[in-house]
Amino acid sequence: MKRVNRALCLLAAALVALMSSAAGAYGYGESDDMAPSPPPPGPSGGASGNALTASATTTGIKIRQVSGGGSGTSPKTLAPVDPNWEPPACWYEPVATPQQLKDAVDRLKKGGDLVPVTPSLSWGEQLMVDHYGKGKAEFDSGEGYENYNLGKDGYFWRGVINENRRNELDSMDCERTLFWQNANTLPDDEHAPTPDVLAAYAYDKINVPGTEVELKPAAKSTVNLPTWVWLDRATFQEVKVRAELPNAGVWAETTAKPVALHLNAGTEDAETYPASGDCAINDDGSIGTPYTKGDADKTPPCGIRYLRASGGEPFQLKASITWQISWEGSGGANGDLPDGTFETTQDMNVQEIQSINR
Incomplete structure (x- = not known):
């Protein structure tokens, strides 16, 4: 198995940014800027053994205040009574359809100002093609993907960092490489975005x-x-x-x-x-x-x-x-x-x- 270095990690971060930019029509925000650890606002990449990690602080979670809050008053956030309670530091989210992922990798092949990554771009790009396009398990995710899973119903998922906890160690726990999840299912992972995770995230938005x-x-x-x-x-x-x-x-x-x-x-x-x-x-x-x-x-x-x-x-x-x-x-x-x-x-x-x- 090929060794994953920092150049490839940065490539993954750029790929996440590209997909975020391309996903506006799917309810995702604008692309993030890359920056080194500790995790800053925007996507970040890192390596754990041979596992490629890519995460971002731009979440697809949509927040809406349904009721209350008063009229003509200055809104204020709540402070938890329990000083040890914290909202989740990170979780996984769907980020790209098969077509979106293929399009992002195709843009990486062409270079250009959307990919200000590293001189070893071609080496990193080939790993991405091999893993997601040719079914070769290049990363420690346990599987590769044939032709970006085109024709299948589902999404590729990534780790997302809670912007309010991005400088904490726990924020790097969602380190899985971009992975596939069938439509209408959640990952079998402790960091899956279950209703209680969304509820805790919403706590900070009250x-x-x-x-x-x-x-x-x-x-x-x-x-x-x-x-x-x-x-x-x-x-x-x-x-x-x-x-x-x-x-x-x-x-x-x-x-x-x-x-x-x-x-x-x-x-x-x-x-x-x-x-x-x-x-x-x-x-x-x-x-x-x-x-x-x-x-x-x-x-x-x-x-x-x-x-x-x-x-x-x-x-x-x-x-x-x-x-x-x-x-x-x-x-x-x-x-x-x-x-x-x-x-x-x-x-x-x-x-x-x-x-x-x-």
């Missing part, structure tokens, strides 16, 4: 409204008198994001549901209501109770009582929304993901006055 909580008094509170905190039910609704992988028949919808508001007064000289600082979601989807005239001396179901004045610097009131994450996907699959949080900070000026206007 945008929740960044609206501040409602306060009464709004910006200036009074020592020893409660500040009421609430959120309108129309502001924080479920957010649903759909991730779908074209030509693989796989999809998942990840839903974020607001379940609690946690208050941090920004000082130890304060009391929260309830004492834990955790304000639950009401049955109608709202949080807390809006302040009404005459409530000044009442204890709010969700709120804060400051015990001293803020002085020259306002206290930093932190309000953190907890979002419960669940998902469902193709084939009836479903499950849960770690809760997510989004935190806002608001200035609270507290004055030394023992009465307020009612």
Whole structure:
């Protein structure tokens, strides 16, 4: 078996870029630029023993926010409550039909500015022809292919790196050479794009409204008198994001549901209501109770009582929304993901006055 060197690895990266460029009509993005390891944005090539690897950060997964997110608000991403949870580092995707792969190799034969690879292009190109066109097992994939599998129903697949984890070692786990997969089937591989993988990928794409909580008094509170905190039910609704992988028949919808508001007064000289600082979601989807005239001396179901004045610097009131994450996907699959949080900070000026206007 011929030795695979860096020149051939770069060739594979260029081939992936060519196929990505040619696949626009099939739902794939623009071609990526090559760059050396650690994996940068765009395709990268490497060798593991005699196995050729080719991966890219341009994914074919389509993301759509189905519902929620608020109106007129600044969208924010969620931070997982579990600090050890991470989305998948890499997975496999369909990248080219037999005809697309043949066309890409034919372009490599002709050279030109689409293939700024290496002086040993002809040697690498011949390996590609032998492996995918002539059925010779040139790489450690266990098989070669006759005439690029023209006439068969399916796709050649490649490894894809999660763009948010491209500098991590795990991102290089999807190192299989471009391989064939029959239509409407998934690879028998731990890095196959199953619904749970798409659901976890969609987690990073959830945008929740960044609206501040409602306060009464709004910006200036009074020592020893409660500040009421609430959120309108129309502001924080479920957010649903759909991730779908074209030509693989796989999809998942990840839903974020607001379940609690946690208050941090920004000082130890304060009391929260309830004492834990955790304000639950009401049955109608709202949080807390809006302040009404005459409530000044009442204890709010969700709120804060400051015990001293803020002085020259306002206290930093932190309000953190907890979002419960669940998902469902193709084939009836479903499950849960770690809760997510989004935190806002608001200035609270507290004055030394023992009465307020009612």
